Amino acid sequence: MWQMEQKSFGGPEVFERVEVPRPTPGPGEVLVRMVATSVNAADWKVRSGRIRQLGEPPLVLGLDLSGVVEAVGPGADRFVPGEAVYGVVFGGANAEYVVAQENRLARVPVSIDPVHAAALPVAGLTAWQTLATVRAGERVLVHAAAGGVGHLAVQIAAHRGAAVAGTARTDNHAYLRALGVSDPIDYRTTDFTTAITDVDLVLDLIGPDYTDRSLTVLSPTGRVIAAEGPDTHPDSRVERFRVDPNTADLEVLAAAIDRGELTVDIAETLPITDLATAHRLSELGRVRGKIVLTANG
Known part of the structure; x- marks a missing residue:
């Protein structure tokens, strides 16, 4: 599988696509084949070294995930392979596959596509x-x-x-x-x-x-x-405030979307290979809504 990795802190040019073994989900975890993710301010702040919450490089960024369940780990029984899910991981979503805790995921709202769902979790x-x-x-x-x-x-x-x-x-x-x-x-x-x-x-x-x-x-x-x-x-x-990703609140958001009480706006959709461009746009601070990245690996 591929992932967008940075081996040092710096500007958007630090990202490179590398091949790594596909991970295996552990207890209570789900392996998700990514469809899309989005850029949050925390992403470029970590990339630059302004905040160090994910540790030292090499790093794979990405908090928001939207994708399809590929496999589940021991004791993970909330979802089954083939289901469309969205949610949060603390780093790692800028990849072809990502392992997530099942209690930080929910099913994608039925009234929106997975690309729009990728803009929703953290925000x-x-x-x-x-x-x-x-x-x-x-x-x-x-x-x-x-x-x-x-x-x-x-x-x-x-x-x-x-x-x-x-x-x-x-x-x-x-x-x-x-x-x-x-x-x-x-x-x-x-x-x-x-x-x-x-x-x-x-x-x-x-x-x-x-x-x-x-x-x-x-x-x-x-x-x-x-x-x-x-x-x-x-x-x-x-x-x-620090966000608390959990299934219950993700389900509430999905219900609000499906009732038409909440809409999520996408300013721009780019392929993950344009991750550097997405970071540059986000850092300008003038984006209306979210920037979404599609997994086109």
């Missing part, structure tokens, strides 16, 4: 889990609202009856309004801290400066959930 779980406590009538602010996580978070918050504001470039405002944003804010021309107040929950998908500034727009009981930045913050109103 969808992040949006769903960070907004788990949002109630009707609350006010939510989503930073980077047109991005991979943001466009899903906007839909989830709006469906729950929240009033949603979002930061994005002006050319994305009509798109965000269609998704449920009532107050789009162009971060390039407007300081969001002067445009909104009394926010019950801020979803910060950008980083430390936005986290600190977001504290100034909170309601008395409001809080900031930060997907970027240090693990702890001196202000107790800030919660650092």
Whole structure:
């Protein structure tokens, strides 16, 4: 089998396609023949060495998976060979085959194809889990609202009856309004801290400066959930989020997709051989929705 490997930290040019033996699933694991994956910000941050959560090179990146069950390991009885599944692995999805824990997988939503399913796992779980406590009538602010996580978070918050504001470039405002944003804010021309107040929950998908500034727009009981930045913050109103991939939440996302309550947008679909190009596009930070990579090995 082939995999896209990096033997050192660096720019997108570090990727190379190499041949390796096909893995065998262990207890509670599933071997998946990949159909597609997608790029998350964590991918290029690991590639560059900015974060070291997968250890030292050589590395195979890729968190999102969508594919077909090829084989199951001992005690893995949730899926059978031939089923289409999607889910999360902590590295390894940029390959022809990947071994995944079965409790981090679910069946692909019936109303979308496997390519769109590849865009959903990490971004969808992040949006769903960070907004788990949002109630009707609350006010939510989503930073980077047109991005991979943001466009899903906007839909989830709006469906729950929240009033949603979002930061994005002006050319994305009509798109965000269609998704449920009532107050789009162009971060390039407007300081969001002067445009909104009394926010019950801020979803910060950008980083430390936005986290600190977001504290100034909170309601008395409001809080900031930060997907970027240090693990702890001196202000107790800030919660650092890390995604928890699990079958139950993946099934909830699939059901929301199939009911038409949630749509996942793909900005561009590229073959896995264009992995470097996908990373370059993602690093620009101007992608609407997700970049998907098809396994064309």
